[in-house]
Amino acid sequence: xxxxxxxxxxxxxxxxxxxxxxxxxxxxxxxxxxxxxxxxxxxxxxxxxxxxxxxxxxxxxxxxxxxxxxxxxxxxxxxxxxxxxxxxxxxxxxxxxxxxxxxxxxxxxxxxxxxxx
Amino acid sequence: xxxxxxxxxxxxxxxxxxxxxxxxxxxxxxxxxxxxxxxxxxxxxxxxxxxxxxxxxxxxxxxxxxxxxxxxxxxxxxxxxxxxxxxxxxxxxxxxxxxxxxxxxxxxx
Numbered sequence: 113x114x115x116x117x118x119x120x121x122x123x124x125x126x127x128x129x130x131x132x133x134x135x136x137x138x139x140x141x142x143x144x145x146x147x148x149x150x151x152x153x154x155x156x157x158x159x160x161x162x163x164x165x166x167x168x169x170x171x172x173x174x175x176x177x178x179x180x181x182x183x184x185x186x187x188x189x190x191x192x193x194x195x196x197x198x199x200x201x202x203x204x205x206x207x208x209x210x211x212x213x214x215x216x217x218x219x220x221x222x223x224x225x226x227x228x229x
Numbered sequence: 230x231x232x233x234x235x236x237x238x239x240x241x242x243x244x245x246x247x248x249x250x251x252x253x254x255x256x257x258x259x260x261x262x263x264x265x266x267x268x269x270x271x272x273x274x275x276x277x278x279x280x281x282x283x284x285x286x287x288x289x290x291x292x293x294x295x296x297x298x299x300x301x302x303x304x305x306x307x308x309x310x311x312x313x314x315x316x317x318x319x320x321x322x323x324x325x326x327x328x329x330x331x332x333x334x335x336x337x338x
Binding site for chain 2: 154156157168204219220221
């Protein structure tokens with residue numbers, strides 16, 4: 113299984129809602145990532161988990177809360193989002209985290225298209 | 230800081246022709262580069278990579294060229310097909326993955 117799956121595919125939520133995005137991989141990868149991608153723009157890194165511990169938080173607002181329950185699962189909890197948070201949220205995984213000198217191919221999921229009303 | 234960018238936001242080619250997508254970077258310490266393809270409604274898909282100790286790497290119908298002197302990276306796609314239509318991103322990996330702005334490739338039948 114060389115696939116990263118994400119659910120839901122689409123999500124529409126109001127600014128007062130609480131929702132969660134889910135990501136799963138069964139490749140035995142120990143690093144998992146959340147990216148945000150706006151239309152016609154490149155993905156922007158949000159969070160990195162390495163061995164189930166948060167290793168990088170790219171100054172993401174606290175209304176986004178990541179969680180890594182185990183080595184195969186990654187969640188992104190959403191609360192009190194703003195319309196400008198509407199984007200494609202991509203999950204990725206790699207064999208290991210990307211330290212200097214390490215070259216680990218990242219496998220991306222199809223993303224969750226989020227719309228905040 | 231690091232900068233990985235592309236010269237052209239869009240590229241249109243005739244089916245069967247060769248495509249060349251370019252990317253410039255500013256950090257001379259960059260040592261590993263990747264090309265990703267992103268089709269509509271999908272996540273980025275790894276195409277090919279190259280390390281800084283190489284000038285050229287070939288895959289199936291794709292070739293990546295690295296010119297460290299002018300800090301330029303290119304992706305060549307041979308005999309471009311309609312299925313190659315997508316947005317192509319170059320990216321640099323050094324601690325984290327940094328993407329360039331992307332080039333949207335359209336293939337005319």
